[in-house]
Amino acid sequence: MADRHHATLAIIGLPNAGKSTLLNALLGQKLAATSQIPQTTRTRVLGVIDRGDTQLAFLDTPGIHLPKHALNERMMAHVEQALEEADIVLWVVDADAYLGTGEHALAKRLRRMERPTYLLLNKVDLLSKGRLLEKIATYKDLLPFKEIVPIGAKTGLNFEPLWALLERDATQPGWPYAEEVFTDQTERSLAAEFIREKVLRKTREEVPHGVAVLIEQWLEPGEADYPEDMGPDGVFIAARIVVDRDGHRKILLGSGGAMIKDIRQSAQRELKKLLQRPVRLELFVKADEGWRDRPDRLDRLQL
Ligand SMILES: Nc1nc2c(ncn2[C@@H]2O[C@H](COP(=O)(O)OP(=O)(O)OP(=O)(O)O)[C@@H](O)[C@H]2O)c(=O)[nH]1
Ligand SMILES: [Mg+2]
Structure with a gap:
């Protein structure tokens, strides 16, 4: 009990990057709706997993976009709140997509926050090795990332190294959630x-x-x-x-x-x-x- 540690991890990024797919795959159970439509997720979804002495509390969030309606403003407030709570930020990007203004704006914001941030280059199944290396080169100067991990959320590709890094970096003392707590969704x-x-x-x-x-x-x-x-x-x-x-x-x-x-x-x-x-x-x-x-x-x- 004494050496139990935890981390709260905000899964953030632009719409359609695969954040909710990642949450479901990490948890091994479906908690969040996923679809090919951008802005699928509208609230914050907690998924907790205990691995050995480490408790990891993931917060899935809506994809970041410019709000057009009151609904979208609330969606963006969920992102802010998750970022506030997070010990570690997991920025998920669609590695097959173009790095654009949305990514630059988010990088700027994260730079100001100075929170340990992982870049998770998702959907690597859609890229050749060569293109993946190019992508890593394009992204790595955006922020001083703590880690850059290419993943495949859909198939669980590279999850083992990811788990190892997360367990290493989950250094907050104690477990905030009881062992049976798995989500905040009813x-x-x-x-x-x-x-x-x-x-x-x-x-x-x-x-x-x-x-x-x-x-x-x-x-x-x-x-x-x-x-x-x-x-x-x-x-x-x-x-x-x-x-x-x-x-x-x-x-x-x-x-x-x-x-x-x-x-x-x-x-x-x-x-x-x-x-x-x-x-x-x-x-x-x-x-x-x-x-x-x-x-x-x-x-x-x-x-
Ligand atoms: N090829 C491929 N597709 C993926 C992968 N991960 C997610 N996707 C697809 O990407 C689309 C978006 O996935 P979501 O998990 O809903 O994305 P999201 O980031 O939660 O999107 P929002 O909630 O809208 O912000 C879905 O069609 C997924 O099946 C992957 O590793 N490979
Ligand atoms: Mg989602």
Whole structure:
């Protein structure tokens, strides 16, 4: 007990770099929604893992971008808060993407913070060795990085050296979280996120950015209105999918309801895996124009 150490690690970077994929892979369990759509993550997600005497508390954060709506301002506040709390910053970049103004601005900010920062060059599966070396050369002068580690978040590539470095640098005394604590997400918040993930994976353009999910009913066996035909160990979940425009609602429903049916089925499968029990999911789609700029709506959605 006496030689237990920990570190809080903020996983930050631009949208779509693979931060949430990394969190899920490090934890060996899905905690965060991931998709090819930038700005998938909207809040801060804690994932804790204990390795020997070392406790590592990872904070996944929204991808850094210029806020257009009140929602996006709150997203950026989550990034700030995670950076404040972090002992170590893990800056994840898409090594296959161009190093642009976003990266320069972030480097400037991190330089001022003087926090030990790792550069994690992600998606190295998409690069040749030669291009990877070029990338390292381009990035290394941006900041005095504590470490530069090429990784593949999707496949767990280079995780062993990464773990070793993190364990070496996790020098804060004690363990802030009890051994059984694994995340700060509730089953309900995970369920809402995984439903939203299915929507993001099936829609495009402006639709995904205007989507939010609210769990309206969560019925356990024995509760009033729990469906009688459902068996003694299931859960009945009704969720509302909020969209920004009526046109988006129509897109989500699809012709003859085909799209929403597809979303419902894949979300229900995912929730069964999450909850390890039979799940019946019902989805409703509702347009609420301008919700991303309404503080009351954002509060209700816990954003
Ligand atoms: N080829 C490849 N793709 C990856 C890898 N890691 C993540 N991706 C893909 O990159 C996309 C974005 O991944 P996310 O984990 O959602 O990215 P994020 O940084 O959390 O994005 P935001 O939450 O929007 O900031 C997804 O399509 C992932 O499958 C990787 O190692 N290799
Ligand atoms: Mg994310």
